[in-house]
Amino acid sequence: NAGVTQTPKFHILKIGQSMTLQCTQDMNHNYMYWYRQDPGMGLKLIYYSVGAGITDKGEVPNGYNVSRSTTEDFPLRLELAAPSQTSVYFCATSGVVGEKLFFGSGTQLSVL
Amino acid sequence: AQSVTQPDIHITVSEGASLELRCNYSYGATPYLFWYVQSPGQGLQLLLKYFSGDTLVQGIKGFEAEFKRSQSSFNLRKPSVHWSDAAEYFCAVGEDTDKLIFGTGTRLQVFP
Numbered sequence: 536n537a538g539v540t541q542t543p544k545f546h547i548l549k550i551g552q553s554m555t556l557q558c559t560q561d562m563n564h565n566y567m568y569w570y571r572q573d574p575g576m577g578l579k580l581i582y583y584s585v586g587a588g589i590t591d592k593g594e595v596p597n598g599y600n601v602s603r604s605t606t607e608d609f610p611l612r613l614e615l616a617a618p619s620q621t622s623v624y625f626c627a628t629s630g631v632v633g634e635k636l637f638f639g640s641g642t643q644l645s646v647l
Numbered sequence: 648a649q650s651v652t653q654p655d656i657h658i659t660v661s662e663g664a665s666l667e668l669r670c671n672y673s674y675g676a677t678p679y680l681f682w683y684v685q686s687p688g689q690g691l692q693l694l695l696k697y698f699s700g701d702t703l704v705q706g707i708k709g710f711e712a713e714f715k716r717s718q719s720s721f722n723l724r725k726p727s728v729h730w731s732d733a734a735e736y737f738c739a740v741g742e743d744t745d746k747l748i749f750g751t752g753t754r755l756q757v758f759p
Contacts (some may be wrong), residue, residue, distance in 0.1 A: 549748075577751040
């Protein structure tokens with residue numbers, strides 16, 4: 536079982552460039568989340584989705600956009616990348632609110 | 648405001664010693680409580696969770712946690728630590744909503 540798949544695993548961006556982090560799940564989960572993990576800061580929720588066509592902001596949404604056209608995919612878009620967006624990004628899913636999250640293996644992004 | 652505090656940033660124990668990782672939360676109602684473990688370069692894996700019922704919860708890998716409402720705590724314990732337990736541990740809380748709040752993590756180092 537693939538579970539939650541994130542691509543790429545590593546990426547380096549130049550300041551001002553844009554890119555999309557991909558997240559795909561094969562568990563038919565309705566809930567999907569994007570977190571960023573900064574050292575000493577724990578995980579912060581960027582955006583989340585409760586189903587196809589529905590997205591909402593989390594704690595730190597500025598500089599990011601998401602879409603959810605299918606149940607399986609929840610891409611995270613960075614526009615005009617800034618050094619402050621250097622982080623490790625985790626996509627996660629859950630089948631039911633309050634139930635455990637299934638995490639992808641993360642994308643390590645550096646903006647230089 | 649809701650919050651999660653993991654007071655210990657870094658803990659070092661000897662293999663075979665007992666372990667307790669602290670987690671305190673501030674929440675309006677009885678939340679869902681989770682402990683996740685993150686091995687280097689990996690996503691997060693659920694160790695255990697508490698929703699209701701018995702306040703002592705058993706998890707995977709020999710871990711347990713106890714919910715103490717009077718202390719707003721959900722400390723993680725293990726009677727005998729193994730070298731493979733070296734990792735980052737995150738406490739998380741959530742209500743009947745779509746989002747979890749994560750603590751800043753505790754890094755566990757195990758000496759032989």
